Amino acid sequence: MMRVDYGMLEQLIGDSQALDRAIAGEDLSYKDGLELMNYDNLHLLGAVADARRKELVGDTVTFAASYYMNYTNVCTASCQMCAFYRKDGAEDAYTLTPQEIEQRVGIAKQMGATEVHIVGGFHPKLPLEYYEDMMKIIKKNHPQLNIKALTAAEIFYLSKLTKNSTKEILSRLKDAGLDSMPGGGAELFHPEIRKKIVRGKCTGQEWLDVIEEAHNMGIKSNVTMLYGHIEKPEHIVDHLIKIRDLQKKTNGFITLIPLKFSLDNTELEQEHLVNNECSSVYDLRVIALSRLMLANYLNNISVYWVAYGKKLAQVALSNGGSDLVGTAFSEEIYRAAGKATSSSVDELATMVKEIGRTPAQRNTHFGILKNF
Numbered sequence: 001m002m003r004v005d006y007g008m009l010e011q012l013i014g015d016s017q018a019l020d021r022a023i024a025g026e027d028l029s030y031k032d033g034l035e036l037m038n039y040d041n042l043h044l045l046g047a048v049a050d051a052r053r054k055e056l057v058g059d060t061v062t063f064a065a066s067y068y069m070n071y072t073n074v075c076t077a078s079c080q081m082c083a084f085y086r087k088d089g090a091e092d093a094y095t096l097t098p099q100e101i102e103q104r105v106g107i108a109k110q111m112g113a114t115e116v117h118i119v120g121g122f123h124p125k126l127p128l129e130y131y132e133d134m135m136k137i138i139k140k141n142h143p144q145l146n147i148k149a150l151t152a153a154e155i156f157y158l159s160k161l162t163k164n165s166t167k168e169i170l171s172r173l174k175d176a177g178l179d180s181m182p183g184g185g186a187e188l189f190h191p192e193i194r195k196k197i198v199r200g201k202c203t204g205q206e207w208l209d210v211i212e213e214a215h216n217m218g219i220k221s222n223v224t225m226l227y228g229h230i231e232k233p234e235h236i237v238d239h240l241i242k243i244r245d246l247q248k249k250t251n252g253f254i255t256l257i258p259l260k261f262s263l264d265n266t267e268l269e270q271e272h273l274v275n276n277e278c279s280s281v282y283d284l285r286v287i288a289l290s291r292l293m294l295a296n297y298l299n300n301i302s303v304y305w306v307a308y309g310k311k312l313a314q315v316a317l318s319n320g321g322s323d324l325v326g327t328a329f330s331e332e333i334y335r336a337a338g339k340a341t342s343s344s345v346d347e348l349a350t351m352v353k354e355i356g357r358t359p360a361q362r363n364t365h366f367g368i369l370k371n372f
């Protein structure tokens with residue numbers, strides 16, 4: 001680990017015990033987290049997070065060549081923060097067959113994808129065999145691709161639908177080719193806020209229980225945090241502490257992806273519960289806090305440039321972020337909420353070089369595949 005000289009920062013920090021502890025490499029408490037969510041000097045907070053980033057993972061900014069795919073937009077849930085779902089039978093509802101999925105994956109592989117990120121709604125009629133067939137046909141034709149598929153929330157739903165245990169579902173999917181899992185569906189774990197932003201989805205604790213089972217079976221996963229809607233600072237801090245606690249037990253999380261809430265076409269917008277997306281200043285605070293709260297346990301903090309745009313993503317990388325997610329060849333969920341979602345590995349490398357850092361393409365598990 002590279003030791004950073006904190007001399008100047010230590011002088012500036014003054015009486016912030018939380019930042020003192022962060023610099024000393026100690027675990028931050030719930031109270032520390034709250035202090036930093038309300039800390040008025042955002043520049044200093046970002047500078048400490050950036051220094052910790054340098055110390056923990058160096059100057060390389062990684063990114064994976066991912067193909068994002070949504071196999072269906074049919075969903076029995078109706079989350080207030082979601083613009084993507086359709087009811088079964090709706091005019092613009094769709095479900096891809098395993099063969100259609102494999103064809104798309106084949107094209108993505110030709111474009112350079114090394115992993116496929118496959119998620120969808122809670123479809124009430126798809127049997128477990130559909131998912132097994134999906135994994136098998138991809139694995140058979142593209143054995144070198146990492147299949148990162150189905151969130152813990154989807155696994156939980158499938159378990160209820162098919163009356164199999166979540167362990168049984170995970171085990172069958174792993175046998176069929178599942179390599180890793182995306183971090184979606186985590187949203188915010190705290191029940192007080194979760195019930196206001198999701199409807200018909202598992203609880204935060206159920207999400208954590210499923211992902212713990214997956215980790216214990218050797219299936220590593222990402223984890224997300226949906227922020228910038230109607231949460232309070234304590235919900236963010238609670239979420240990060242729960243991630244850290246589980247990571248101490250399983251070491252199964254690969255990276256944290258803070259996800260900025262996207263306003264357009266969601267029920268939260270239509271009911272005027274959220275009228276504006278959160279400020280860039282808040283985005284940077286969340287990235288910095290994520291770095292400091294998870295330091296020493298989960299040192300990959302991903303910046304989801306699709307939601308930020310490239311310029312803000314560059315600033316986020318200077319406030320604690322160390323990874324860009326991702327090379328999204330397609331990403332219907334954010335497109336449904338009005339965001340452009342296409343980039344290439346070379347564009348991401350340029351974005352990193354522009355801020356004086358070192359770009360590197362990685363695989364799913366943060367092994368370096370290519371330097372630029």
Ligand code: SF4
Nearest residue numbers: 075077078079082085
């Ligand atoms: S967030 Fe997921 S579970 Fe909720 S409505 Fe949208 S697709 Fe369905």
